[in-house]
Amino acid sequence: MTPEEFPSRFAAYFAAREADGLAMMLAADGTMLTITGLWCEGRREIASGLRAEMAGACARARLVTGRTQLRPLGTEAKILHQRFVLSGIVDEEGNESGRIATVLTAVLVARGRNWEALNLQFTAVEG
Numbered sequence: 001m002t003p004e005e006f007p008s009r010f011a012a013y014f015a016a017r018e019a020d021g022l023a024m025m026l027a028a029d030g031t032m033l034t035i036t037g038l039w040c041e042g043r044r045e046i047a048s049g050l051r052a053e054m055a056g057a058c059a060r061a062r063l064v065t066g067r068t069q070l071r072p073l074g075t076e077a078k079i080l081h082q083r084f085v086l087s088g089i090v091d092e093e094g095n096e097s098g099r100i101a102t103v104l105t106a107v108l109v110a111r112g113r114n115w116e117a118l119n120l121q122f123t124a125v126e127g
Contacts, residue, residue: 003070003108003115007082010104011063019050026117033121060088076110100124
């Protein structure tokens, strides 16, 4: 996967509720801050946290891709900022939260021909 493919792959795995696929986008010792505020370390914990979210708050969630910004950090690293609009998130009582502006920020590194995230943060933002 190239850095340019990262946002669409993330969105596809998210839409398919593929927690394991999402976790594999990160380094084995990668870290992730999820949309519900879970801090996860390592692929196993990331997959577990995402499975819980996808069975709960994100069970009906949908992503719409927005603006992408990809900047080099040398020759084998990049930082990605990907805007999304997230809808379908539900609270503990089953009420939808409406449309939420979000940003995915990831530090990507080259591993041969493949790129993976060392850190990924998927958070709500204003505007």
